Amino acid sequence: MVALLPALGLLGGALQVGPVHLGADPVRTLIHECGIWTLRLLWLTLLITPLRELTGLNDLLRLRRMLGLFAFFYALLHMAAWVWLDQGLDGAVIVSEVIKRPYLALGMTAVLLMVPLAVTSTNAMMRRLRKRWLVLHRLIYVIALLGIWHFWWQVKKDIREPLVYALLLALLLGYRLVKAAAIRRAKARSALATARGKTAAPAP
C-alpha cells in the first residue's frame, strides 16, 4: 500500500492539490518519476529472495507478488504518460519513434514482457504452471536488464544516477549467480563423492 503513495503524490501534483509539485515541465516529471518508481519496485522485488535467504524471514515472500505488480503498475503509467501526455496519442509518430529510438524499443519490450508475469501472478496460475511458472518468471531478470539499459541510454551526459541503479542490480543478480555456482559446485562434489564411494566399495 505504501507503494501507492508516489502515484497519489503525482496525481495530486497533476491536479495541483497536495504537497507535490510537478515543476515547469509536468509531463517530463510524470514520465520520469513513474519510470524511476518502476525500477525501484522492480529492484525491491528482486531483493526479496536474497533478503529471505539471509534473514530466514519466510514471510517476506508474501510481499514479492505485490511489489512485482506495483512495478508493473508504474511501468504502465510511465508508458501511458509518454504515449498520451507527451506524444498526444499520435499513433504514426509513436510507432516511428519506437522503431527509430532503440531506448524506446527496449522500454516497450520490457513492459510487454511484464504482461505475462502479471497475468500468471495468481495462486491458481502458480499451481497450474508448476515448474514452468518458475521458468517463466525468470523473465524478470531480462526485464530488469532491459529497464536499466533503457534508463542508461536516455540520459544526456550525467550517468551517475543510472550507474547507481546498475550497481544495485549487479548486486542483486550477482548474489544469484554466486549462489547458483555454489550449488553447482556442491552437487559436483557430492557426485564425485558418490562415484568414489562406488569404486572404493568392491576393493578388498
Added chain:
Amino acid sequence: MSRPYGPHILPSDITPEAVFMDRRRVLAQGLAAGALLGAATPLTALAADAAATDRYKAPRNARYSVTDTPNSYEEITGYNNFYEFGTDKSDPAANARNFKPTPWTVTVDGECEVKGSFALEDLLSPQTLEERVYRMRCVEAWSMVIPWVGFPLAELLKRYKPTSKAKYVAFTTLNDAKQMPGQRERVLDWPYVEGLRIDEAMHPLTLLAVGVYGKVLPNQSGAPLRLVVPWKYGFKGIKSIVRISFVEQQPRTSWSHAAPNEYGFYANVNPAVDHPRWSQASERHIGGGLLAKRQATLPFNGYGAEVASLYQGMDLRRFF
C-alpha cells in the same frame, strides 16, 4: 541525486516584489547603520545589489522581438540547464545562491587589435541596453519565450577591432569549482567553451544578455554576462562569460567535444535533423500544462528569414 518534484514553492508563498524590496530597503538601512559601526561590510554590498535589481529596465526592440507571450520569471529562472551548478534543471536555482558575479573581469584576446582584461562595468558602459523577446529552444526538445535585456554582441566585438584572421569567436565560462559545485564532477570537460563563426557572432540577432524581465540576470541564468543565439539550441548560449577570444580555427566547443555524434558545432535548430536519441521535429512548450499538445519545431527556431542566408550552400545534415 535527482530532485524529484521541483521546488516546493506555491505562487502564494512568493513574497510580492514590493514587499520584498521594501524589506530589503529596511535591511539596507539597518546594515548601513551597522556599517557605520564598522560591522557587516560584505552585507552592505548585498543590499546595494538589491537596490540595483531593477536597473535593467530597457525599451523593447520590437524589430527583433517575437509577439508570443513570455514564460514567467519563475519558469525562466527556476528551470534551466547550467551544468556548472548540477545536471538537474532545478539545480541551478538551488545551487547558484553563493555565486559571486561581482566583481567580474572579462578577458578579450586573440586575433584583434585591442586586447586585455576589462572590468565588466567598463565592458558594458558604452552599450545601450534593450529588451528582446526571443524564443528559446533547448536541444532536449522543450522551449520557452524569454524577455532578455542586453545588446548586440557585434557592437561589443567591433570595439576590440578583430583582424582579418578572426574567423571564429570562442567564449569561456568561469572555471571555479568553489563557486560552481557542479564542476566538482567531470560531467563535461571544464571550463565550458562555446563558439560562433564570426558572421554568426556579428549577426544583429546575436545578443549578449545581462538581464531578464528588466532585472539583473540571476546567478542561475548565467550572471553577469551570457550569450543568447535564438536560432540555435540553448546550449550555444554560454553563461557567466570570462573570456572572449577571436580565433582562426573553429574552437573545440564543450558539447560537440563531449558527444560529437549528438551535438554539432553549429547546433542550428532544425526539425529535419533528429538527435540520435530523440526527435527534433516537435517540442514541448514550457507552461502549457499537462494536456498541452507538442508544437512543431521551426527551422532556425523561426528565425529562418533572418539567418538562413548565413548557411547557403551548406549541407545542414552534415554541419548539424
